[in-house]
Amino acid sequence: MMGVLRVLTAFLYGVLLGVVWECASMGVLLAATLVEHLSGTLTMAVLFLGIAAGGFLIAAQAELGRPLLSILAFRLTAQLAMTIGTGTILLTTMFHDTPDCTSDRLRAAGWRRVMLKVVRRVMPRPWLRRIFGVEPPYGPPFLRVLAAVISREWFSWVPSFGLPSLLALPGSITFKPRRGSTNEFPSMDDEDVLSSWFVGSKELAGVYTYACQDTKYGDFYYLFRYHAYWMRPAAMALLHAASSLLIKMLLMHAYASLFMLLAQTNCREAFFAELQRRSDRVRRWMFPRPEVRQIPIEAGDLCAFCHEELSNPAPDEQVVDPPPSPQALGSNAQSVRSNSVLHCRWGCGKAVHRVCAASWGRNACVYCASPML
Numbered sequence: 001m002m003g004v005l006r007v008l009t010a011f012l013y014g015v016l017l018g019v020v021w022e023c024a025s026m027g028v029l030l031a032a033t034l035v036e037h038l039s040g041t042l043t044m045a046v047l048f049l050g051i052a053a054g055g056f057l058i059a060a061q062a063e064l065g066r067p068l069l070s071i072l073a074f075r076l077t078a079q080l081a082m083t084i085g086t087g088t089i090l091l092t093t094m095f096h097d098t099p100d101c102t103s104d105r106l107r108a109a110g111w112r113r114v115m116l117k118v119v120r121r122v123m124p125r126p127w128l129r130r131i132f133g134v135e136p137p138y139g140p141p142f143l144r145v146l147a148a149v150i151s152r153e154w155f156s157w158v159p160s161f162g163l164p165s166l167l168a169l170p171g172s173i174t175f176k177p178r179r180g181s182t183n184e185f186p187s188m189d190d191e192d193v194l195s196s197w198f199v200g201s202k203e204l205a206g207v208y209t210y211a212c213q214d215t216k217y218g219d220f221y222y223l224f225r226y227h228a229y230w231m232r233p234a235a236m237a238l239l240h241a242a243s244s245l246l247i248k249m250l251l252m253h254a255y256a257s258l259f260m261l262l263a264q265t266n267c268r269e270a271f272f273a274e275l276q277r278r279s280d281r282v283r284r285w286m287f288p289r290p291e292v293r294q295i296p297i298e299a300g301d302l303c304a305f306c307h308e309e310l311s312n313p314a315p316d317e318q319v320v321d322p323p324p325s326p327q328a329l330g331s332n333a334q335s336v337r338s339n340s341v342l343h344c345r346w347g348c349g350k351a352v353h354r355v356c357a358a359s360w361g362r363n364a365c366v367y368c369a370s371p372m373l
Contacts (some may be wrong), residue, residue: 021259028255029248037221041244049247052254059258059272062274072257079253098140101170101212101222105135129219139224140169145210149173175228272359277363280371284346294343295350304366305356310341314353346370 028048036044059068108116112132120128151167198368208226262268303309308314342354362372 015310017263021256021263024259025256027253029252032248032251036244041240041247047245048251049117052258055258055319056254058278059261059271064261064268064270067267068257068261071260072253075253075257079249098134098144098169099138100215101137102216103137103220103222104136104216105217107133107135111120126217126219129217134220136222137220142208142226142228145169145173145208145224145226149175149208169210169212170215171210174211175206176209177206181190277371277373280363281373284371289346291345292347292349294345295348296353297341301351303353303356304350305352305360308353310351311339311355314355316355316359342372344368344370344372346372 025205032044032048035047047243056065056068059065064156106112106116106128116128116132123131123316145168148169151165152173152337155167194276206228210224210226212222214222214324262271299311303314304316340354341351342353342357343349344367347365347368350365350367352366356364357372358364363373365372
């Protein structure tokens with residue numbers, strides 16, 4: 001029973017941590033949106049990407065780069081899979097909801113209503129369609145028409161190998177640009193169309209016309225018109241929105257990866273130790289102070305970590321040459337082994353093995369707790 005309770009507690013704790021770091025990453029996303037609204041996309045990207053890059057650099061210096069990149073790669077792969085799945089569902093829904101270019105609804109308004117009741121059971125269906133006419137079918141949505149235009153204009157170079165295109169529509173699609181009022185659509189030549197995208201023009205508007213023949217009876221043609229208004233910088237605005245969304249999604253996953261890494265106690269301690277070390281360096285660079293006097297190394301001085309003599313190499317240090325004898329060192333012990341020892345620069349001035357201090361992982365003197373570097 002206690003084992004089940006511990007497992008359940010650990011599971012709930014993991015779920016709670018997941019909710020917390022996802023909420024934190026969403027908070028970062030909202031903050032980035034606010035900064036973008038106030039100062040622009042460039043300021044938002046520089047600020048938040050710089051903070052994320054600094055966090056990743058600190059994690060790399062604390063030997064946490066591989067787990068952090070693994071978490072980020074997992075999240076980006078999951079996001080890519082979700083995006084592909086969502087896009088596939090949307091495309092499938094759009095194709096499935098595209099109505100067929102045919103209609104069986106006879107026109108029954110006015111005089112046609114009475115006549116249709118009389119001759120419906122006598123005359124064949126094609127004659128009824130010719131005499132009374134038919135109601136036009138529901139047109140495809142504009143996004144479906146736009147997808148067909150993009151398929152024709154942008155992907156016409158792709159070989160089809162005799163297979164029908166998935167984005168194409170039966171019939172023809174034309175675009176007629178215009179200027180002026182909404183009710184008038186004068187014809188424009190190529191120079192007018194190109195000049196409308198220059199600085200002197202504000203917008204390029206027109207009508208997409210989709211024409212198709214009845215696929216079932218083949219007796220009527222149906223026309224569907226879609227008014228389209230394109231501002232001159234529409235392409236740049238679309239590119240700006242897509243790049244902003246991509247940056248925000250990358251920021252959300254980057255910060256979520258950091259939060260997931262810092263949820264582990266040992267990773268959090270190593271990360272903040274490296275952060276403290278770097279902040280100490282920045283503070284000393286901004287507000288320099290004179291270093292303390294380094295205490296000379298004499299024969300018999302021991303390292304506080306490995307308890308070996310400072311004149312000898314540390315147990316974890318690889319040395320090619322044999323250590324010198326104490327008689328050869330004498331008063332010059334400090335200069336002989338200066339590369340293998342590290343002095344406290346801002347506190348007591350005592351020395352320890354450089355390798356031992358690095359393996360400890362803290363930028364603090366073991367004697368006085370002052371910064372070593």
